[in-house]
Amino acid sequence: MHEQDNALPAEPPSPSKQCSRCGATKLISAFYSNPSTVCKDCHNKASRFTGACRRAAIARLVSTHIAEYRALLAAERERRQHGQHTMPGGGSDVA
16 A cells, blocks of 8 residues: 655745844844835834934933924924024025
8 A cells, every 4th residue: 555645735935034133133124115125123123222212312402402303392492483484594496
């Protein structure tokens, strides 16, 4: 008698690639659609870190130059109250 092969046919492997930051091999769906070599998890961690650094830098600048910041803030509020919503320093020919 012949032995019967009862094993199911192997499914084709899901497309995957390796993250250049963490080194983990992940499914393509774990990467953003642009030609990214960094997985979504690593990208999001880097984005959160960058945002935190930016917020800390702004807070430090504001605390260091508080009088100048308050003057600029008051000028901006005044400008907005009078309906001037365009930024100064540019004309119609500015790119």
